[in-house]
Amino acid sequence: MLRRDYDTQVCSIARTLEVIGERWTILIIRDTFNGIRRFEDFQRSLGIARNVLSARLQRLVNEGILEKRLYEERPRRYEYRLTEKGKDLFPVLMALVRFGDRHRAPDGPPYRYFHRGCGGEATTRVCCDRCGADVGPRDLSKEPGPGLSERRAA
């Protein structure tokens, strides 16, 4: 069992970091979005120690982010695929891409993401689910939700 660092934090950011906050984990997830599925290919892409990679993959399977599937019987070989839950990390990845493209890419973005068909570029927005306006931190009112009340009542 890995140590949970953010256990005392009643916070959806901290809880997400419990799952994806370990070194290399986000890059493993990035690779799966890029179509990588096999241990050897992750290893080649990341260049990390096999035991570290193995532990990270297993953790992601345990957390329901990846599923492990047998794709060859002899020898027995497995591949790793994103679950529906794992696919829900796409906005996190794209938000990281956009920040890096803007602030950490002096020669321009290493990759660009085009909308097939229309040809526009992918962007990330934080917006209001009612009126659709883009919203920043000052436009939002943070209110205690049901998860906090439960904990307080306990």
Added chain:
Amino acid sequence: MLRRDYDTQVCSIARTLEVIGERWTILIIRDTFNGIRRFEDFQRSLGIARNVLSARLQRLVNEGILEKRLYEERPRRYEYRLTEKGKDLFPVLMALVRFGDRHRAPDGPPYRYFHRGCGGEATTRVCCDRCGADVGPRDLSKEPGPGLSERRAA
């Protein structure tokens, strides 16, 4: 100088993790978005060792995410505020919130974020900057950008 773990990766995700990927760093940034500015208040919020907190804050100042301002002369006291670059991390934080609210909050979201005025809730979207459609990984074509060509040409 801290070790850079992802140096071999020509990738905007990896480069962003170079800045915000250390343990606790994202929660420090979260706290600044929540209005926390002073060392003692970060320490109280996070409950981490003072030397760790101090190192993380200094790193964020060095990276241009936070700026350190003198707010009292005697004794000399400093506060930390998000720079414009730091504020560009807002979509990353909100994407983490949304994932945690959806998958790591069995009692419901600990906090909810309402659009002042209209009363809708904040959401994160990955969308096309031309036609405005929501886009998922399969809707996008990933193409080499100028940052990759530069590196290859070098």
